[in-house]
Amino acid sequence: MDLIFYRLIDNMLxxxxxxxxxxxxxxxxxxxxxxxxxxxxxxxxxxSSEExxxxxxxxxxxxYEEGNEDYERKKLSRNTIKTL
Known part of the structure; x- marks a missing residue:
């Protein structure tokens, strides 16, 4: 990361x-x-900072779960179980 990026973050914060x-x-x-x-x-x-x-x-x-290949399959199976 370059210095410009950190300065942008500082401005946001x-x-x-x-x-x-x-x-x-x-x-x-x-x-x-x-x-x-x-x-x-x-x-x-x-x-708090811990929260x-x-x-x-x-x-x-x-x-990162959304990028997982099995994510859609898990999501579908959860929805199927909820409807049963």
Whole structure:
């Protein structure tokens, strides 16, 4: 990653710093941006950094689960079981 990319991330995180997010929360938001996740799902100031960490990892696993070849088959089987 180049310096320009990090500066763009810093600019994005500036609004969270102004809102009063802690350094640990900012760190979790940064990791989410670097992982190309939708940080709007966990950018609540009332969440602790530990809760943000858990949500970030859940989103990461979901992101890569969708790329898995068996994902659609599992999704179909879950829906079939629900209808039975």
């Amino acid at each position: 500036q609004k969270y710093k102004e809102k009063g997010f802690s350094k640990a929360q900012i760190k979790e938001l940064r990791k989410g941006i670097e992982s190309d996740l939708d940080i709007s799902k966990y950018d609540d100031i009332n969440l 943000m960490f858990d949500i970030r990892w859940k989103l990461t696993f979901e992101k």
